[in-house]
Amino acid sequence: xxxxxxxxxxxxMEKPASRIDDVPEEKVIRSLLDNFPATVTDFKKxxxxxxxxxxxxxxxxxxCKFLRDHLGFEHLSMISAVExxxxxxxxxxxxxxxxxxxxxxxxxxxxxxxxxxxxxxIWGGANWQExxxxxxxxxxxxxxxxxxxxxxxxxxxxxxxRKDFKGGG
Amino acid sequence: MWIxxxxxxxxxxxxxxxxxxxxGETIVDAEPEVGYLHRGIEKLCENRTYTxxxxxxxxxxxxxxxxxxxxxxxxxxxxxxxxxxxRAEYIRVASIEMQRIASHLMWLAAYAAxxxxxxxxxxxxxxxxxxxxxxxxxxxxRITYNxxxxxxxxxxxxxxxxxxxLRACDYxxxxxxxxxxxxxxxxxxxxxxxxxxxxxxxDAMNLGVTGPPLxxxxxxxxxxxxxxxxxxxxxxxxxxxxxxxxxYARYRVRMxxxxxxxxxxxxxxxxxxxGKWRTVAPRxxxxxxxxxxxxxxxxxxxxxxxxxxxxxxxRLKIRSPIFVTVSAAKKMLVGYKVADVVAIMGGLDMCxxxxxx
Amino acid sequence: xxxxxxxRSKDFVKWADGVLEGALRRSPIGSGVDYLTxxxxxxxxxxxxxxxxxxxxxxxxxxxxxxxxxFDAQRFGIIYRSTPxxxxxxxxxxxxxxxxxxxxxxxxxxxxxPKWVIAMGECAISGGPFYNSxxxxxxxxxxxxxxxxxxxxxxxxxxxxxxxIKLQKLIxxxxxxxxxxx
Numbered sequence: 001x002x003x004x005x006x007x008x009x010x011x012x013m014e015k016p017a018s019r020i021d022d023v024p025e026e027k028v029i030r031s032l033l034d035n036f037p038a039t040v041t042d043f044k045k046x047x048x049x050x051x052x053x054x055x056x057x058x059x060x061x062x063x064c065k066f067l068r069d070h071l072g073f074e075h076l077s078m079i080s081a082v083e084x085x086x087x088x089x090x091x092x093x094x095x096x097x098x099x100x101x102x103x104x105x106x107x108x109x110x111x112x113x114x115x116x117x118x119x120x121x122i123w124g125g126a127n128w129q130e131x132x133x134x135x136x137x138x139x140x141x142x143x144x145x146x147x148x149x150x151x152x153x154x155x156x157x158x159x160x161x162r163k164d165f166k167g168g169g
Numbered sequence: 170m171w172i173x174x175x176x177x178x179x180x181x182x183x184x185x186x187x188x189x190x191x192x193g194e195t196i197v198d199a200e201p202e203v204g205y206l207h208r209g210i211e212k213l214c215e216n217r218t219y220t221x222x223x224x225x226x227x228x229x230x231x232x233x234x235x236x237x238x239x240x241x242x243x244x245x246x247x248x249x250x251x252x253x254x255x256r257a258e259y260i261r262v263a264s265i266e267m268q269r270i271a272s273h274l275m276w277l278a279a280y281a282a283x284x285x286x287x288x289x290x291x292x293x294x295x296x297x298x299x300x301x302x303x304x305x306x307x308x309x310x311r312i313t314y315n316x317x318x319x320x321x322x323x324x325x326x327x328x329x330x331x332x333x334x335l336r337a338c339d340y341x342x343x344x345x346x347x348x349x350x351x352x353x354x355x356x357x358x359x360x361x362x363x364x365x366x367x368x369x370x371x372d373a374m375n376l377g378v379t380g381p382p383l384x385x386x387x388x389x390x391x392x393x394x395x396x397x398x399x400x401x402x403x404x405x406x407x408x409x410x411x412x413x414x415x416x417y418a419r420y421r422v423r424m425x426x427x428x429x430x431x432x433x434x435x436x437x438x439x440x441x442x443x444g445k446w447r448t449v450a451p452r453x454x455x456x457x458x459x460x461x462x463x464x465x466x467x468x469x470x471x472x473x474x475x476x477x478x479x480x481x482x483x484r485l486k487i488r489s490p491i492f493v494t495v496s497a498a499k500k501m502l503v504g505y506k507v508a509d510v511v512a513i514m515g516g517l518d519m520c521x522x523x524x525x526x
Numbered sequence: 527x528x529x530x531x532x533x534r535s536k537d538f539v540k541w542a543d544g545v546l547e548g549a550l551r552r553s554p555i556g557s558g559v560d561y562l563t564x565x566x567x568x569x570x571x572x573x574x575x576x577x578x579x580x581x582x583x584x585x586x587x588x589x590x591x592x593x594x595x596x597f598d599a600q601r602f603g604i605i606y607r608s609t610p611x612x613x614x615x616x617x618x619x620x621x622x623x624x625x626x627x628x629x630x631x632x633x634x635x636x637x638x639x640p641k642w643v644i645a646m647g648e649c650a651i652s653g654g655p656f657y658n659s660x661x662x663x664x665x666x667x668x669x670x671x672x673x674x675x676x677x678x679x680x681x682x683x684x685x686x687x688x689x690x691i692k693l694q695k696l697i698x699x700x701x702x703x704x705x706x707x708x
Contacts, residue, residue: 176626206620206626522584
């Protein structure tokens with residue numbers, strides 16, 4: 001499935017660009033839909049150059065690797081963690097230098113198991129941002145090289161940004 | 170053997186700890202340690218109304234505080250869907266570029282003082298006062314301004330602002346040429362900066378480095394030109410880059426940025442339209458998300474706000490450029506001598522207030 | 527072989543204090559020397575205040591500007607030193623977080639007496655805008671004795687220089703002889 005996907009992308013780039021291909025946002029949406037049909041859903045164009053999509057957390061690592069290697073999204077801007085009533089949402093903002101796009105990729109985890117795969121091996125800039133999300137919100141990142149507290153003292157027992165932490169407001 | 174440089178160290182502007190492992194005089198490993206200034210701002214913001222957060226956003230990075238309160242107002246305006254009147258946009262751009270020059274001059278003062286050229290500290294602080302006086306006439310305060318509002322700016326420009334800004338730009342361009350002679354003509358300064366702290370282009374892009382360190386490694390990416398916001402599309406300026414990836418390139422990029430900022434200030438003050446300077450924003454924000462992204466003097470700053478229908482944000486996430494740039498310190502430090510730490514880390518222009526939030 | 531006396535360093539300090547310096551201090555020579563030199567040493571102390579190079583947050587920018595050409599604190603004898611062993615004054619100019627608290631207490635303990643502490647800015651006085659945060663100590667006088675409080679957010683450089691002048695007055699009022707301590 002992946003093989004067919006990459007070959008069709010390469011073929012698409014050799015053909016003369018169609019009218020849809022002129023709009024870089026549409027190109028990104030189309031290639032994500034081609035390669036990850038089941039797991040990447042719910043596309044929305046927020047404003048010029050900003051796209052939002054949702055992804056299931058089991059495919060996060062593969063999708064991020066695809067974004068960096070094939071679509072040219074070389075820069076991870078921000079990793080945010082938001083806590084809602086019944087889930088945690090982790091929002092990745094990934095930007096592309098070449099075509100000046102920003103992709104907002106949202107993944108959610110259940111409340112009792114807040115863990116996702118770490119993308120620190122794909123983008124080095126994710127290393128400290130994931131440590132900060134662990135420190136303040138308690139999200140665990142699998143396969144992170146050094147998941148330790150970074151802003152609070154090392155022996156702190158709580159995660160302050162959680163909604164059930166009543167203090168510091 | 171691990172050595173602690175910090176948290177109290179004359180080189181570290183702000184409180185952070187740099188642990189280096191040395192073999193003789195050469196550095197073989199480095200690990201920065203931050204968190205001494207953590208104030209819990211993201212939790213604090215969940216209990217303040219949207220207008221009460223503006224002075225707190227100022228105190229995120231006090232070296233360039235107008236940029237952060239402007240970024241916060243951009244984010245909330247994106248969430249609420251408000252249009253800002255054109256006169257307010259021009260006032261914002263003019264004041265932000267003045268703040269950019271003041272921030273770079275502050276960096277140059279600390280950098281020159283650390284490298285031993287005390288005269289750099291004296292001259293640049295004197296010239297920074299020119300812009301601080303302009304900003305004080307505009308906003309009322311010297312460093313944390315509390316000037317942008319959600320929907321515009323707090324008040325109109327004072328009389329003679331245009332004349333004073335044009336005079337300040339002319340004065341600054343003369344002085345910048347003097348600084349170039351002073352620093353580029355000094356053999357010691359050049360030796361301490363050229364070839365030191367090399368960060369290659371691929372490493373800079375992968376490690377999330379943004380701002381002058383990225384543009385000093387040859388990547389021409391400036392958010393004011395590539396993903397413009399406010400009235401930057403109507404301004405005519407260049408993004409400064411430099412192909413060598415060392416400390417001298419980062420210094421050169423900041424000097425060029427100061428020249429470009431003078432150009433932008435001239436255009437903004439002369440093209441300013443007449444009209445209102447503020448639209449009143451609603452008290453409650455709709456449920457949804459807002460995203461703001463600006464080119465801070467230190468890199469790419471972003472804010473992500475989640476609103477829930479009340480007058481307080483549900484979640485406010487702040488992306489600090491220096492937080493990510495400092496994590497790339499190891500790549501830049503390994504292989505150089507202990508005495509080069511000052512030039513390398515000083516060249517990143519660290520402001521710990523935004524790192525630790 | 528004559529008598530050899532062996533001391534550990536702590537015991538030697540106690541012995542010297544008791545026999546050499548202590549005798550001088552308790553005798554009328556000590557109080558006489560103090561009476562003659564007290565004013566001179568006090569004048570020298572209050573006109574050469576050496577603060578520590580320690581900047582925490584926004585007020586640290588105003589501290590740096592106070593040494594700049596426009597406000598020029600050096601004409602009062604204020605020179606910043608990098609190591610706490612050479613300083614008189616600890617200038618705390620920002621909020622103290624719980625991670626910083628042991629480091630700051632250690633800096634204060636490393637300074638030799640006589641020493642003073644100035645709390646500059648609202649954050650050092652009471653926590654400032656972050657007073658109810660989970661990781662900020664509300665006021666530096668919770669764990670360090672403070673002599674001078676300079677309000678402001680941020681405190682203007684003129685206010686800092688005024689604070690130093692008030693510290694000079696405070697030193698003048700509490701004149702103490704260096705030998706006897708009275």
